Amino acid sequence: MRKVLLMGNPNVGKSAFFSRLTGVHVVTSNYPGTTVEFTKGYMLIGEEKVEVIDVPGTYTLEPTCKAEDVACEMFKEATKEVSFQGDIIINIIDATNLERNLNLTLELMEKNVPVILALNMWDDTKHKGIHIDIEKLAKWLGIPVIPTVAVTGEGFAGLIAEIYKARTPEVRKHSKLERWEDIGKLIFEVQRIEPRRHTLLERFQDLTIHARTGLPVAALVAYLSFKVIRFIGEGLIGYVSEPMFNNFYTPLMMKLGVWLGSSGLLHDILIGKLIGGEIDYFQSFGVLTTGLFVPIGAVLPYVLAFYLVLGILEDSGYLPRLAVLLDNLMHRVGLHGFAIVPTLLSFGCNVPGILATRILESKRERFIASTLISIGIPCAALQAMIIGILGDYGGRPVAIVYGTLMLSWLLLGFVLNKILPGFSPELLLEIPPYRYPPLRILSIKLWWRVKGFLKEALPIVLAGVFVVNLLYFLGIFDFIANITAPVITGLLGLPKEAVTAIVIGFLRKDVAIGMLVPLGLSVNQLVVACVVLAMFFPCVATFSVLLRELGWKDMLKAALIMVITAITVGSLLNLVL
Amino acid sequence: MCADKKVPLNNMKTGESGIVREILGGSGLFRRLQALGLRVGMQITKKSGAFLWGPVTAQVGGTQIGIGHGMAAKIIVEVKK
Numbered sequence: 001m002r003k004v005l006l007m008g009n010p011n012v013g014k015s016a017f018f019s020r021l022t023g024v025h026v027v028t029s030n031y032p033g034t035t036v037e038f039t040k041g042y043m044l045i046g047e048e049k050v051e052v053i054d055v056p057g058t059y060t061l062e063p064t065c066k067a068e069d070v071a072c073e074m075f076k077e078a079t080k081e082v083s084f085q086g087d088i089i090i091n092i093i094d095a096t097n098l099e100r101n102l103n104l105t106l107e108l109m110e111k112n113v114p115v116i117l118a119l120n121m122w123d124d125t126k127h128k129g130i131h132i133d134i135e136k137l138a139k140w141l142g143i144p145v146i147p148t149v150a151v152t153g154e155g156f157a158g159l160i161a162e163i164y165k166a167r168t169p170e171v172r173k174h175s176k177l178e179r180w181e182d183i184g185k186l187i188f189e190v191q192r193i194e195p196r197r198h199t200l201l202e203r204f205q206d207l208t209i210h211a212r213t214g215l216p217v218a219a220l221v222a223y224l225s226f227k228v229i230r231f232i233g234e235g236l237i238g239y240v241s242e243p244m245f246n247n248f249y250t251p252l253m254m255k256l257g258v259w260l261g262s263s264g265l266l267h268d269i270l271i272g273k274l275i276g277g278e279i280d281y282f283q284s285f286g287v288l289t290t291g292l293f294v295p296i297g298a299v300l301p302y303v304l305a306f307y308l309v310l311g312i313l314e315d316s317g318y319l320p321r322l323a324v325l326l327d328n329l330m331h332r333v334g335l336h337g338f339a340i341v342p343t344l345l346s347f348g349c350n351v352p353g354i355l356a357t358r359i360l361e362s363k364r365e366r367f368i369a370s371t372l373i374s375i376g377i378p379c380a381a382l383q384a385m386i387i388g389i390l391g392d393y394g395g396r397p398v399a400i401v402y403g404t405l406m407l408s409w410l411l412l413g414f415v416l417n418k419i420l421p422g423f424s425p426e427l428l429l430e431i432p433p434y435r436y437p438p439l440r441i442l443s444i445k446l447w448w449r450v451k452g453f454l455k456e457a458l459p460i461v462l463a464g465v466f467v468v469n470l471l472y473f474l475g476i477f478d479f480i481a482n483i484t485a486p487v488i489t490g491l492l493g494l495p496k497e498a499v500t501a502i503v504i505g506f507l508r509k510d511v512a513i514g515m516l517v518p519l520g521l522s523v524n525q526l527v528v529a530c531v532v533l534a535m536f537f538p539c540v541a542t543f544s545v546l547l548r549e550l551g552w553k554d555m556l557k558a559a560l561i562m563v564i565t566a567i568t569v570g571s572l573l574n575l576v577l
Numbered sequence: 578m579c580a581d582k583k584v585p586l587n588n589m590k591t592g593e594s595g596i597v598r599e600i601l602g603g604s605g606l607f608r609r610l611q612a613l614g615l616r617v618g619m620q621i622t623k624k625s626g627a628f629l630w631g632p633v634t635a636q637v638g639g640t641q642i643g644i645g646h647g648m649a650a651k652i653i654v655e656v657k658k
Contacts (some may be wrong), residue, residue, distance in 0.1 A: 064608045100614035206625070209624060426647050430640055
């Protein structure tokens with residue numbers, strides 16, 4: 001099968017381009033370096049099926065950082081094969097930033113592969129008063145040059161028509177200096193920029209990057225994000241998921257319960273205990289009741305809300321600005337500003353968050369970032385359950401849980417930065433202009449992430465609830481509870497049965513929080529339990545990713561830090577509250 | 578009329594422009610900056626400088642870049658008077 005490789009600088013609209021060509025999923029975003037894994041799709045040209053590969057964004061074929069390493073490796077891999085016959089490269093460039101982008105174009109052309117140049121974001125050149133002589137550019141480069149607008153699809157018919165005609169260009173090998181010199185001459189020939197005044201958007205751009213105005217804006221963005229996520233999450237639960245479960249699913253389960261004889265092992269595993277003759281989705285703990293309600297009824301609405309807001313933040317171009325603003329703070333905890341991206345991702349799920357720490361340069365940074373994420377950043381599922389059981393008691397308990405986690409994250413980062421040898425490298429990143437997030441990309445990405453959540457979480461939650469029932473039945477929980485009683489009761493002030501939740505926390509944290517409900521804890525005990533559960537040990541999915549990314553030695557170190565921190569913070573909270 | 582002065586990027590005032598004259602430091606830094614379009618001879622405008630050794634943001638060509646304080650100190654700019 002023929003291959004089409006999409007290559008270009010970060011932030012040139014490559015994801016929109018890819019989804020326009022193939023119509024399938026994308027996971028790339030408006031900040032450099034987050035697509036560690038590449039995406040593949042297929043398109044039809046006439047009758048022929050062609051493979052389209054989305055290579056992560058890179059500024060050059062001579063890698064200067066981790067993210068670029070990946071792109072260059074992939075390029076080598078794809079072009080070295082003997083099968084690179086009739087395959088082509090589409091070099092996507094930001095037409096409003098011709099000069100910088102053309103460097104990669106020349107580098108690609110020098111590799112003796114057929115290249116088509118797509119001048120993407122063509123519509124923006126008009127707003128910005130940039131005039132590019134396409135014919136001259138194409139003649140000078142000796143390759144097809146096509147203006148495109150990936151978001152609307154403009155220029156794509158012409159682009160696809162060129163795919164078969166693409167030839168390997170003839171160019172001389174440049175030295176780096178010569179390349180830039182040539183580009184300079186070329187730009188002088190083909191591009192003319194009208195002087196113009198600052199637009200409103202550009203003024204806003206400046207406002208969000210200045211320290212004095214940027215930090216308040218960042219605080220506002222964080223507050224609004226939290227509010228919006230809670231509003232959407234609670235709305236979906238109150239008006240959609242709960243009514244659906246209560247009106248349609250509960251009667252079904254009640255009938256099934258009667259059919260199963262209203263008691264017995266099978267009944268208890270599938271339906272669970274009836275509370276006052278009714279199914280209580282938080283307390284019954286049957287595989288088909290609590291096991292389905294927790295991921296779909298309680299957690300999914302929040303996951304949806306979170307990824308919607310995150311998608312908007314990503315694709316509008318706000319995150320690189322946040323990285324610059326928070327760079328100072330992040331250096332105090334041994335990271336640099338860009339580590340804010342994996343950290344934010346982790347509020348959805350720690351697994352992609354820890355995977356994204358690959359973009360950080362040093363092993364030390366990755367260790368600190370991963371450890372801090374596992375301890376201080378609760379995932380969306382955990383947060384949904386925390387808000388679910390603590391929200392009824394007003395804002396204070398929820399605020400204590402979040403405050404404690406944040407403070408622990410800060411203090412621990414500060415300590416790790418002091419005791420671990422090495423330093424954190426400096427920030428260097430492109431700040432893309434603000435753009436309206438393309439709705440198409442937003443929805444594709446949201447769908448992809450929600451699907452990922454259901455695929456990952458649902459089986460483990462069901463298995464988790466099943467295991468809980470089994471362990472109760474076999475009396476193993478009593479055994480563990482008696483051994484750990486000194487720590488759980490003595491230090492944390494929780495009933496010894498609470499250890500069952502901590503054990504299950506290894507499988508799924510949302511299920512674990514659910515297990516606290518039947519214990520009849522006081523508000524303060526719930527707060528302590530939530531904090532300890534969040535910090536204590538990562539869930540199995542996060543654990544396996546940590547193990548893969550850090551290796552078992554560092555993983556052990558991280559795990560030890562987690563256990564010690566969780567018990568220390570939990571005991572302190574128990575004393576203070 | 579006073580002569581143009583050469584200052585490191587981090588010491589420029591916000592809103593000031595000039596021409597990049599020199600990039601001190603190793604080839605690693607040089608290459609990373611070059612990839613982002615920041616080269617000797619380019620016009621550069623400082624957009625903001627965060628307080629307390631925070632990163633500097635600057636506009637070079639069509640690109641806005643966030644640069645750590647230490648790196649910014651190695652970029653020498655000739656500021657127009």
